[in-house]
Amino acid sequence: MRKNFTIEIEKDGKFYIAQCREHSNCFTQGKTIEEAIRNIKEVIELILEVKTPELNVILKKELINTL
16 A cells, blocks of 8 residues: 655645545645644544555645745
């Protein structure tokens, strides 16, 4: 099973939304970028049954401009 995943993060209101590019059903949110990353790792571990997934995190352009 694949262990490396690409994650896109964008801001929606007060929350950061993280979604796995390879599996559209793997998504979550968090109050911070760090929380969203922790949450998406947990989602991947639970749904795809992958232990310690490696993430390539991509911030959406509009999010980069606000940081």
